[in-house]
Amino acid sequence: MLNAAQERAVSHLNGPCLVIAGAGSGKTRVITHKIARLLKAGYAPGEIAAITFTNKAAAEMRERAKTLLDDRKAAKELVISTFHALGVRMLREDGEVLGLKPAFSILDSDDVAGLIREAGATTDAKLARQWQWRISQWKSALLDPHTAAAQAQSPEDAQVAKVWLRYAEQLSAYQAVDFDDLMVLPLRLLREHADVRARWQQRLRYLLVDEYQDTSDAQYQLLKLLAGDAGRFTAVGDDDQSIYGWRGATLDNLRQLPLDYPALEVIKLEQNYRSTNAILRAANAVIASNPKLFPKQLWSDHGEGDAVEVREADSDDEEAERIAARIQALRGGRNAKLSDIAVLYRANHQSRPIEQALRKANIPYTVSGGQSFFDRAEIKDVCAYLRLLANPDDDPAFLRAVTTPKRGIGAATLKSLGAFASQWKVSLFDALFRDALPTVVGARHAEGLREFARLMHDIEWRERTEPAGPLLRELLATIGYEAYLRESAENDREASQRWSNVGDFCDWIARKSEEDGASLKRMAQTVALITQLAERGDQQDAVTLSTLHAAKGLEWPHVWLAGCEEGLLPFFTEDRPLSDTGLEEERRLMYVGITRARSTLVLSHCRKRRAGRNARAPEPSRFLSELRAELPKTDGRAAALARIAAMKMRKQGEESGVEAT
Numbered sequence: 001m002l003n004a005a006q007e008r009a010v011s012h013l014n015g016p017c018l019v020i021a022g023a024g025s026g027k028t029r030v031i032t033h034k035i036a037r038l039l040k041a042g043y044a045p046g047e048i049a050a051i052t053f054t055n056k057a058a059a060e061m062r063e064r065a066k067t068l069l070d071d072r073k074a075a076k077e078l079v080i081s082t083f084h085a086l087g088v089r090m091l092r093e094d095g096e097v098l099g100l101k102p103a104f105s106i107l108d109s110d111d112v113a114g115l116i117r118e119a120g121a122t123t124d125a126k127l128a129r130q131w132q133w134r135i136s137q138w139k140s141a142l143l144d145p146h147t148a149a150a151q152a153q154s155p156e157d158a159q160v161a162k163v164w165l166r167y168a169e170q171l172s173a174y175q176a177v178d179f180d181d182l183m184v185l186p187l188r189l190l191r192e193h194a195d196v197r198a199r200w201q202q203r204l205r206y207l208l209v210d211e212y213q214d215t216s217d218a219q220y221q222l223l224k225l226l227a228g229d230a231g232r233f234t235a236v237g238d239d240d241q242s243i244y245g246w247r248g249a250t251l252d253n254l255r256q257l258p259l260d261y262p263a264l265e266v267i268k269l270e271q272n273y274r275s276t277n278a279i280l281r282a283a284n285a286v287i288a289s290n291p292k293l294f295p296k297q298l299w300s301d302h303g304e305g306d307a308v309e310v311r312e313a314d315s316d317d318e319e320a321e322r323i324a325a326r327i328q329a330l331r332g333g334r335n336a337k338l339s340d341i342a343v344l345y346r347a348n349h350q351s352r353p354i355e356q357a358l359r360k361a362n363i364p365y366t367v368s369g370g371q372s373f374f375d376r377a378e379i380k381d382v383c384a385y386l387r388l389l390a391n392p393d394d395d396p397a398f399l400r401a402v403t404t405p406k407r408g409i410g411a412a413t414l415k416s417l418g419a420f421a422s423q424w425k426v427s428l429f430d431a432l433f434r435d436a437l438p439t440v441v442g443a444r445h446a447e448g449l450r451e452f453a454r455l456m457h458d459i460e461w462r463e464r465t466e467p468a469g470p471l472l473r474e475l476l477a478t479i480g481y482e483a484y485l486r487e488s489a490e491n492d493r494e495a496s497q498r499w500s501n502v503g504d505f506c507d508w509i510a511r512k513s514e515e516d517g518a519s520l521k522r523m524a525q526t527v528a529l530i531t532q533l534a535e536r537g538d539q540q541d542a543v544t545l546s547t548l549h550a551a552k553g554l555e556w557p558h559v560w561l562a563g564c565e566e567g568l569l570p571f572f573t574e575d576r577p578l579s580d581t582g583l584e585e586e587r588r589l590m591y592v593g594i595t596r597a598r599s600t601l602v603l604s605h606c607r608k609r610r611a612g613r614n615a616r617a618p619e620p621s622r623f624l625s626e627l628r629a630e631l632p633k634t635d636g637r638a639a640a641l642a643r644i645a646a647m648k649m650r651k652q653g654e655e656s657g658v659e660a661t
């Protein structure tokens with residue numbers, strides 16, 4: 001079912017459309033329903049592209065489309081992806097006009113940091129990170145190294161521009177791109193090649209963009225080029241939920257849209273279908289302190305509901321224990337499933353005490369937004385082999401693979417190999433096949449390197465006919481990866497955990513490659529893009545632990561927002577004091593957190609919080625005072641009962657001898 005305003009948005013098929021509305025008002029629902037409507041109007045599934053903010057949101061939207069359409073085939077053909085994944089698709093198909101081979105590699109942030117250290121000939125990791133950040137900013141602003149050099153305002157900028165030039169050369173030599181390139185290069189592709197542009201405009205005849213308020217400059221330009229002058233798109237967003245300003249997202253794109261498209265149909269939605277009025281009032285109260293771009297007032301017919309609670313804990317450990325006690329109570333008293341419950345927080349490090357308390361209480365949980373599965377060292381090791389298989393010119397992957405596990409090939413050998421390779425202008429892997437190799441690195445090392453090359457060739461040969469899963473397992477057995485993990489991990493438990501992660505990964509590869517009929521190499525090409533543990537399809541009932549940023553767009557019946565403290569939410573430090581715009585973005589983050597809740601919401605803060613080895617005594621968040629007028633008087637008795645429950649749990653934990661990790 002759709003309400004009248006949603007229906008208007010869904011049925012507006014000719015000309016551009018913007019839905020601007022508060023949290024939980026059914027914006028994402030408009031997109032899924034509009035997909036169905038477009039199909040009815042004669043669009044082919046492959047002509048409709050829906051852009052989501054995360055891979056996880058894309059997977060969810062495809063699920064929703066599946067149920068709505070009742071047509072699995074059509075749902076499969078829909079283009080539902082993030083801007084970045086769409087960029088990859090465009091580059092794989094058409095990147096060659098920019099000099100990019102279809103099998104190019106995608107570097108993650110660590111790979112990039114390594115290359116930039118090399119390009120700037122520095123070992124200072126912190127400095128290199130600063131350069132990386134600057135270069136990324138320039139790239140997002142659509143500059144090129146030469147312009148950056150010409151426009152440099154300071155000697156530092158001039159130096160970074162030089163590093164950038166060398167870095168850019170490395171990237172093209174390695175046939176690799178970084179994450180910024182995934183937006184910038186498709187843009188260049190469409191701008192500079194009218195034929196390619198025409199083809200993609202024909203192909204993606206209608207675009208739907210979710211979370212429009214968090215698009216970057218480059219993304220907006222890409223949208224415009226794809227949608228053409230007729231503006232065949234629908235964008236939905238909420239200016240009060242723009243929380244990625246720090247990463248280059250800009251609300252200017254919202255302001256600009258009506259100017260660029262005078263025919264733009266702007267639709268507001270005011271009814272909230274997610275939350276109770278108690279929760280909405282808290283949300284409205286907080287966001288009221290921000291200046292308004294598009295004023296709106298949310299209401300819901302879900303009734304008043306339970307009062308929003310504010311809890312104070314002595315320490316972060318106590319806060320965590322209370323969270324665990326509350327989850328048990330929700331499970332018992334309200335029959336809640338664990339997947340109905342989320343614990344949200346501002347900073348990754350806050351998950352540690354909470355994870356410990358949940359383990360102690362035997363409550364299954366998943367962490368999202370923090371370190372993802374694919375960021376784990378062991379998974380990156382395996383991926384290095386896969387990347388090298390997909391693209392032998394991928395030098396960073398080569399370096400990681402050839403040294404993991406150790407094969408007696410040291411830094412000196414690699415350095416000579418590097419010099420040799422650049423002299424011949426070939427990749428490191430290619431250099432292994434040059435006749436002069438033994439004279440460069442010595443006979444013994446040459447043999448070691450060539451053995452590695454033979455191993456990779458063997459896999460490459462066999463991957464054409466053999467199924468991906470078993471082949472990958474065999475590769476890991478051949479290189480003795482498990483033994484390597486046992487040697488290099490801190491202790492047995494860690495080694496087992498890591499090895500079991502690798503096992504999960506192999507299972508996932510096996511399953512996915514069977515599903516898609518993909519070879520190991522094909523899988524390797526997609527792997528670089530996957531960042532979400534969720535894609536492994538964990539079905540177990542579990543509580544969600546998530547950063548506020550990663551919770552965007554999602555909803556749970558029960559939400560606990562932890563760490564509502566000055567310095568944490570809003571986030572600031574002595575080195576990084578809060579600016580006005582910074583404070584506004586933090587407030588929007590608080591608003592996003594509050595509006596994730598459907599029925600119950602708890603906000604907590606601690607009197608003492610550990611930060612590294614020190615403890616701080618933070619003040620309660622100013623956002624709590626902003627919504628205080630909307631809260632009932634604190635119920636002393638309920639607080640006391642919760643404390644007693646937490647104490648009991650602590651005792652139980654000690655008695656059953658469950659160890660915290």
Ligand SMILES: Nc1ncnc2c1ncn2[C@@H]1O[C@H](COP(=O)(O)OP(=O)(O)OP(=O)(O)O)[C@@H](O)[C@H]1O
Nearest residue numbers: 001002003022023024025026027028029273274553
């Ligand atoms: N017309 C409707 N009738 C019933 N339920 C609705 C309707 N529209 C939306 N909903 C429900 O309300 C909830 C919020 O919808 P949705 O996630 O689409 O909102 P949103 O505006 O995208 O929120 P956010 O700003 O957080 O992304 C969902 O559970 C959705 O199924």
Ligand SMILES: [Mg+2]
Nearest residue numbers: 027028210553
């Ligand atoms: Mg949404």
